[in-house]
Amino acid sequence: MTSVLTRRFTTKVTCTAKPFHLVCAPLISYARTLRAPKDIRVAGASAASPFLLSRARFHSDVETRHKDTVVAKASNSASESSNDYTLGPVLLSVAIACAGAFAFGYHLGVVNGPLEAIAKDLGIAGDKALQGLVVSSTLAGAALGSVTGGGVSDALGRRKSFLLAAIPMLIGPLLSAYATSINVMIAGRFLAGAAIGLSSALVPTYISEVAPTKIRGTLGTVNQLMICIGILVALLVNVAMPVTAWRTMFLLAVAPALILGFGMLGAPESPRWLLTNKQVASAEATARKLWGPAGLVELGTAAGEEAVSAVKEAVSGTSEGLLQLLGTRSVQIGILLFVLQQFAGINALVYFSTSVFRQAGVQSDTLASAAVGATNVLGTIIAGAIIEKAGRKVLLANSYLGQAAAMFAMAAGFSLPALKELSAPIAVIGTLFYILSFALGAGPITGLVIPELNPAKIRGRAVAIAFVAHWVANVMLGQTFMAAVDAVGLSGVYAFFGSVALLAALYINTKLPETRGKSFEQIQKELGA
Numbered sequence: 001m002t003s004v005l006t007r008r009f010t011t012k013v014t015c016t017a018k019p020f021h022l023v024c025a026p027l028i029s030y031a032r033t034l035r036a037p038k039d040i041r042v043a044g045a046s047a048a049s050p051f052l053l054s055r056a057r058f059h060s061d062v063e064t065r066h067k068d069t070v071v072a073k074a075s076n077s078a079s080e081s082s083n084d085y086t087l088g089p090v091l092l093s094v095a096i097a098c099a100g101a102f103a104f105g106y107h108l109g110v111v112n113g114p115l116e117a118i119a120k121d122l123g124i125a126g127d128k129a130l131q132g133l134v135v136s137s138t139l140a141g142a143a144l145g146s147v148t149g150g151g152v153s154d155a156l157g158r159r160k161s162f163l164l165a166a167i168p169m170l171i172g173p174l175l176s177a178y179a180t181s182i183n184v185m186i187a188g189r190f191l192a193g194a195a196i197g198l199s200s201a202l203v204p205t206y207i208s209e210v211a212p213t214k215i216r217g218t219l220g221t222v223n224q225l226m227i228c229i230g231i232l233v234a235l236l237v238n239v240a241m242p243v244t245a246w247r248t249m250f251l252l253a254v255a256p257a258l259i260l261g262f263g264m265l266g267a268p269e270s271p272r273w274l275l276t277n278k279q280v281a282s283a284e285a286t287a288r289k290l291w292g293p294a295g296l297v298e299l300g301t302a303a304g305e306e307a308v309s310a311v312k313e314a315v316s317g318t319s320e321g322l323l324q325l326l327g328t329r330s331v332q333i334g335i336l337l338f339v340l341q342q343f344a345g346i347n348a349l350v351y352f353s354t355s356v357f358r359q360a361g362v363q364s365d366t367l368a369s370a371a372v373g374a375t376n377v378l379g380t381i382i383a384g385a386i387i388e389k390a391g392r393k394v395l396l397a398n399s400y401l402g403q404a405a406a407m408f409a410m411a412a413g414f415s416l417p418a419l420k421e422l423s424a425p426i427a428v429i430g431t432l433f434y435i436l437s438f439a440l441g442a443g444p445i446t447g448l449v450i451p452e453l454n455p456a457k458i459r460g461r462a463v464a465i466a467f468v469a470h471w472v473a474n475v476m477l478g479q480t481f482m483a484a485v486d487a488v489g490l491s492g493v494y495a496f497f498g499s500v501a502l503l504a505a506l507y508i509n510t511k512l513p514e515t516r517g518k519s520f521e522q523i524q525k526e527l528g529a
Contacts, residue, residue, distance in 0.1 A: 089268070089290050090210055094219050096263030097162065097206045098226040100199030103169055103256040105230020107138055107192050110253065113238030114246035121246075122182050130182055137186045138193035143471040145197020150464025152198070154457070157277075158206045159269045161460075165202065166261030169195035173253035192253070197471070199260075201464045208451040209270040209459075212291050212298055213519055217392065220448030221384035228380055228439070230256075232373040239366055271299055272520070276456040300521060325461060329527055333512060334450040334466035340504040341442050342473035344403055345497030348481045349434055352490075356427045375432050379439025391516040392449050393508060399441025400505040406434035407498030415491035442504075452515040455524055 111118070115131055124130040145165075153161045168191040175188030203223045211219040237249055268290060274283035287295030325331050350372060357368035387395060413419045413426030454462035484493050513526045 086292075087212075087215075090212065090219070093210050093267050093290070094207050094222060096260065096267050097203050098222055099256040099260040099263065100162065100165060100169070100196070101203050101223045101226035102230040102233075103192075103253060103260070104196040104200055105227040105232075106234045106253055106256065107173075107189075107196055107230075109231040109234030110237065110249050111135055111138075111189075112234075114243040114249060117243035118185070118246050122179065122185060124182050133186055134182075134189060137189040138196075139471065139475065141190040141193020141195075142197035142200065143193075143468065143475075145194040145199075146201055146464055146467040146471055147197075148464075149198040149201045149467075150461035153202055153205065153460030153464070154273075157269050157273050158202060158209065158460075159264055159267060161198065161202055162206070162260060162264040162267075165195050165198040166257050166264065167195075168192065169199070169257035169260065170254060173250045173257070177247045177250035188250075195257070197467070201460070201467045204447045205451045205459055205463050206270055208448070209272040209456075210268070210290055212294070213517060215388065216452070217387040217445075217448060217516060218384050220452075221380060221387060221444035223447055224439075224444035225377065225380045225384065228373065228376045228443075232370075232377060235366065235369050235373055271295075272456050275299060298519075300519065325458060325465060328454075328458070328462070330453040330455070331458075331462045331465055333453055334462060335469040336507065337446050337450065337512075338466050338470035339473045340400075340500060340507065341446050342470060342477055343497070344400060344442065344501040344504055345407060345434075345477075345494070346403075346438050346442070347474055348477055348493070348497070349431060351478070351481070353431055356431055361424065362428075371432065372435055375435045376439045376443070379436045380444050383440045383444050387445070388516060391514055392445050393512055393514045395441040396445045396449070396512070397441075397505045397508045399437050399443075399445070400501045400508065402437025402440070403434050403442065404498045404501035404505070406430045406437060407494045407501060410434075411491040411494040411498065414494070415489070449512070449515055452520070452523060453513070453527065456520065 111134060115134065116125070118134065119125045119127070119131050149161070149165075152164065156164070172188045172190070172192030172195060175191065176185055177188075179185040179188060204220060207219055207223060208216060234249075237252065241249060268286045269282070271283045271286040271290065274280075274286060283299060284296060287299040289295075291298045353372050354365045354368045357365075357371070362368055383395060407430075410427055410430035413423040413430065419426065450466050451459055451463050481493070484496075513523065515523050518526075
């Protein structure tokens with residue numbers, strides 16, 4: 001009966017409204033499909049007719065098209081409203097987090113100038129071992145902070161971990177500023193080190209998770225830039241203040257701790273961490289706050305509940321142990337990147353830079369440090385400006401090639417008799433060129449790319465493991481550098497550094513995936529391929 005009525009209706013429309021046949025036919029076909037019983041052919045339809053579609057197949061097609069429509073609407077809404085969206089919430093969140101990076105650089109550099117005055121006031125003048133402990137206690141605290149930071153970050157969240165880090169970051173410099181004994185000074189320096197160790201892994205992780213994909217690289221370089229600025233500010237403070245004002249120098253370190261602590265009270269949690277911990281509503285609300293109309297697309301939940309369930313499934317499961325993490329490709333890449341960075345000679349070159357400049361006739365250690373620091377800041381700014389166009393791999397590989405060229409040039413200048421008269425200018429130019437090459441890639445991009453490579457459920461721990469490798473390699477290099485110079489000479493050590501830099505460039509070109517402009521999900525697919 002249904003088929004007969006439908007045929008009569010079709011004939012009538014065709015005869016009386018022939019000019020509209022092309023418009024009406026699709027509508028009639030659609031009506032026939034809706035009215036057709038399950039798995040029953042409409043009368044008069046040919047074997048190849050679309051009316052053979054069953055209700056189940058039709059509804060499946062509608063559901064598929066609905067999902068595509070949801071994503072399209074979210075994308076179109078984001079595009080149409082882009083003029084109303086600003087980066088203000090993202091930039092403010094990054095600025096607050098980078099107070100931890102600034103504290104990192106400041107604490108590393110502030111003690112160098114007034115160390116002798118500190119030793120005199122605390123009654124340890126002439127005791128090189130205890131003076132060295134004032135410096136190394138911060139590194140020991142940083143190593144401990146890095147070890148514990150990853151687990152804390154993944155368990156408590158990025159925001160609460162920052163608030164936790166702000167406590168020793170505040171107490172540490174206060175203890176050092178009011179210290180009347182060497183024990184209190186070392187305790188303060190250790191606490192400050194623990195804080196910067198925790199924040200050193202937190203800052204790049206948080207930035208990578210709150211930054212939109214298209215500018216994630218640029219904002220990621222701000223971490224390294226603020227570390228460099230912190231070191232440079234510490235140098236300027238050493239120049240501007242007499243060494244006897246060392247207590248005031250430590251009190252100035254309270255400022256970034258207060259900015260980090262009070263700032264994080266109002267800063268958003270990482271939406272990606274919230275999603276990983278199945279707080280979907282909070283994750284989506286935070287994504288909209290940070291990224292505007294494109295928030296759900298950026299977060300990956302625009303396709304609705306089914307996509308959210310897929311994300312939950314991807315991040316669920318038991319927590320990986322240390323051995324399982326170490327067997328993960330992304331964790332291995334992070335460890336190797338930091339080990340190669342350190343054994344390419346960056347810290348050794350910085351430590352030895354004052355001697356190099358003295359050999360060239362620059363007697364002011366402050367001027368030498370200022371030249372190195374300013375070059376580092378300049379290179380990092382340039383890297384941030386071009387990273388989204390050039391890509392991570394290109395900048396990182398070329399950075400190591402530049403470092404290798406500088407090291408081999410200085411090794412030749414120190415060892416070849418024909419270049420003896422030019423050894424001083426070669427050393428100065430080579431040092432600055434090396435620092436510039438480092439700042440254009442190996443400095444800012446290493447810490448940026450490691451959180452990008454790791455999935456959300458292990459990101460905090462993976463970054464922390466990489467930073468532990470960084471600190472261990474740093475200490476190993478510091479302990480063996482002078483002995484190596486005594487054994488094979490400075491030219492031999494620099495040639496070794498150059499060889500490691502070449503090895504790093506080769507490794508990056510062959511093993512490191514490009515992460516520019518890719519979502520975290522895309523990066524994980526490439527790593528798993």
